[in-house]
Amino acid sequence: MPAHSNPSSQTSQKPFSGIIPPMVTPLLDDHTLDKPGLSRLIEHLIRGGVHGIFALGTTGEAPSLSYALRKELVQLTCEQAAGRVPVMVGITDSSPEESVLLAQFAAQVGAAAVVAAPPYYFGMDQSELVTYYQYLADHSPLPLYLYNMPSHTKISIALTTVQRLSKHPNIIGLKDSSGNAVYFNAVLHAMKDAPSFSLLVGPEEMMASSVLMGGDGGVNGGANMFPTLYVDLYTAAANRDHEKVLELQTKVMEISHRIYCAGKTGGGYLQGLKTALAFLGICSGHVASPLGNFSEEEKERIKEHLDYLA
Amino acid sequence: MPAHSNPSSQTSQKPFSGIIPPMVTPLLDDHTLDKPGLSRLIEHLIRGGVHGIFALGTTGEAPSLSYALRKELVQLTCEQAAGRVPVMVGITDSSPEESVLLAQFAAQVGAAAVVAAPPYYFGMDQSELVTYYQYLADHSPLPLYLYNMPSHTKISIALTTVQRLSKHPNIIGLKDSSGNAVYFNAVLHAMKDAPSFSLLVGPEEMMASSVLMGGDGGVNGGANMFPTLYVDLYTAAANRDHEKVLELQTKVMEISHRIYCAGKTGGGYLQGLKTALAFLGICSGHVASPLGNFSEEEKERIKEHLDYLA
């Protein structure tokens, strides 16, 4: 029975499925990891029942960090996770060679897979994208996840590109952060007969609906704060427990509304998330340059929202 | 019990819910309606169980048509529907006054509501958008639906704008064609306590998932061809019949894949749809300028796909 046509009798059995939080990178300042915070965060996630950890994604601010810091983070994360959950490592870079070097490092320290969004400086076409991902997959010692993130990379991984790349033995799934449900449903449909290829969504607001339609889980930022909530929502959706889905979805939407839109101009996902993690006592809330940090007033609003959500 | 928090025990009871096809405009050429085709199409839709008809939307090519032809179409549609299903009329225009004139005409000939996307020439901000919609709502004799269509209008109707406008007594719902599930779920959540405000999605690929999460239905182009399929999918989603949803969703995705992506460059939604309607013997397949028509080769491909789908 193909996984996508009947995803609901139980949670997915694929290697990467369920809730795999895009872990924030706890920072004391732009150049220094908050190591105790990182340990606490990883324990908090594992205790919360997550199915994996994704380090160095967009939420992990990877592109803003120096390579030395990125490596330090990957090593410490793998050490702390200690095999209890698989660690996926973002290797997105504008330089393919730097991506491969990071993939090699990740393999050495025990990561389970790597994740790459398209190179994000030059405009590319889909055939260049295919060549690029094949190069990465050929040279990465770890299995590779595709990462669709058009708002940041200026290119969407076309459905036909996903189909072609899914045939590479070292490419095992797609994380889609486009927010585009037409695209995601088209990928779901096209990959029906490739049940071992896993399909995750980034935005938590659409995680439940995507799992109801056959998706394999979510890489949801909010799971940094409240891992159990997202694991429960995933499980409810995978088990087609509709009442539960709608009840928990309401909570997820409140988080989205209150924590990610608290900035002056209605945005501030990363700032809101890290500020909340600081108030929750999990780790330092510093956001690395070039992104700015919240003002005291904005932080105060997050605090009020956390009280409301509690 | 608020409608959005428990949408599934039965189909929505709102004035506009269910499947309301964005009816194509059957044309003999750019300037001439295919009147017998229009009659056949409307009978086909009503026989198929649709809950309403939306004339002069994007799928209806309204912006390409002369005003004289738009009026003729509205009149004939209302006459043929003859009160069996409500008729919604698109009044989207860059000129607010022309929109109001068309709304007045629609009221005279018996339409039930009007639908307007933002004016699509000048760039606007959200406060100008609020003023614009309030003007339309104040001057339209028929209730007004908001229509979010950022790919064509260059602006998205912000969540806060929807919230403000939903308080106007003559604004009764939103049709969202952004394809953005984060946006749609945010609107669903925000409008939870306004159960009479109806929320429809345009793209059929996400209709089922949006109804599962509390949406009120779809304005889906494919329902021009196969109205029963879309009505059944809507009903299955509204009744939480999951097996049925996944079974019918597969059919909808095959249509999307085979009919809407048959153009040379992987697109061609409108051309594919109208070509298929011609092959199905429902109405003429001509697409109005400025959009081009399919080549004979592309038409042949549609025919093969229809045979496959049959």
Place this chain on the structure above:
Amino acid sequence: MPAHSNPSSQTSQKPFSGIIPPMVTPLLDDHTLDKPGLSRLIEHLIRGGVHGIFALGTTGEAPSLSYALRKELVQLTCEQAAGRVPVMVGITDSSPEESVLLAQFAAQVGAAAVVAAPPYYFGMDQSELVTYYQYLADHSPLPLYLYNMPSHTKISIALTTVQRLSKHPNIIGLKDSSGNAVYFNAVLHAMKDAPSFSLLVGPEEMMASSVLMGGDGGVNGGANMFPTLYVDLYTAAANRDHEKVLELQTKVMEISHRIYCAGKTGGGYLQGLKTALAFLGICSGHVASPLGNFSEEEKERIKEHLDYLA
């Protein structure tokens, strides 16, 4: 001697060259022309030495106006101009048939040419654009100008499209409002051997430099306020009077900086221009919906800037 390779010994002798202001539409409210203001404005322009008048462009807010009002404006403009300068009429519309109807009307009341930007609702490709313009050119009784306005129409008229269309006997020039000097210089170079095809730029900030490189003039909004300044700058550039160019360019840039960027968010071209025209006693300053009008505070700033510029 080809016009573009030596444009500077004298001003261009093409049918449409020099300064052709995109005339604002003086309005008492959204639905009513300010007729005395219109007369004063046209006299002000002709007295200022302009080489033509372009009615119903973007600056003329054409897409926001009803068809009845557009026709009234065209008729009154032609009557007032009375053959002293040629009148060009914007016929941009999402419906080709409405464009042709307006072109026919413009011919009847004595206009000299029509101008059309691409249809601005549906996304098109270049081949659809070619077909579209050929249709307009075939059916317009007046010669047709192409109008490149990608920020508003979502499509740029590609160089190869301009080249193909320039061979149509009824297409006589291009007005480029992209602001893109790479594009404009490429068109200039490509059209070198078509000396009767005229090339005008919209943005006044680049009018002088484009004329220095071989362009034929400008359709500059600021000429509504200060026609002589723009005519003098054009003449200086056409005559390669460099000292004069730099002296007058400074004035034009001050206008651009002070009048067009006085809005809350640093924009407000149309609002600034119309507010200034009202303060100068030329015509009413009302901006039609959907665009908003300046606040009293913003108007006050325009007044101060006008005092500074005087």
Place this chain on the structure above:
Amino acid sequence: MPAHSNPSSQTSQKPFSGIIPPMVTPLLDDHTLDKPGLSRLIEHLIRGGVHGIFALGTTGEAPSLSYALRKELVQLTCEQAAGRVPVMVGITDSSPEESVLLAQFAAQVGAAAVVAAPPYYFGMDQSELVTYYQYLADHSPLPLYLYNMPSHTKISIALTTVQRLSKHPNIIGLKDSSGNAVYFNAVLHAMKDAPSFSLLVGPEEMMASSVLMGGDGGVNGGANMFPTLYVDLYTAAANRDHEKVLELQTKVMEISHRIYCAGKTGGGYLQGLKTALAFLGICSGHVASPLGNFSEEEKERIKEHLDYLA
């Protein structure tokens, strides 16, 4: 006398002015410099009279290269230039810390200045951009050039941001590659009273016109092939020798038309440029991943075009 109001009696005397080619990075493959080719290229440029060399720009494919290779290139370039012309080094990166590390390295090996486009992964606002550039300028041992490149970085450096940053003692100029002449003229006007702040344009198609209006020169890719042509065009524009400007501009436009648009889809700037350099015997033509290389057929076309241009 302010430099910008009278730029033309002689070429600019600013530290960075004239023609500073964005040097291609000669590569044997994605990971290996073509060292003899690099030496030949630098000698070719210096012999051609260029006023400086800009290494690791967009044309230098910096974002595609590993850090090790970038450093090797900078060192070899400085050694070969040996103080005969100043070397500017691109330090654009999504990680501020990596940018500073490269700036430090560039200083050690003798570069004269560094150049940075905005970080290109996260979306930023202008206030974050100001903070970012102030950080770079504070920490760079070399003076810093701003680099406006919105097509690749998704953000334009606003005029007000340029004005604020120009007051930092270590920020000495702006390279604008937007192609937007309205923007460039606005910057020229605004920076009139900051005569030591230098303003260069990227696109060679608008270099002459920008210098005629007061700009300080160009960072033009074509100067890799034909340095003397671009130096002569700059000099003619700076000296207001109009006949010469139009004569040489024609040649530059032919290069742009024939070499940069030879790809299948009308693009291929970098591929065309590097292919031409290979045919000219200057250096290897390999383009680094993720961008693709020209097909044999496309290369052949470049060869024909070079023959035509010769």
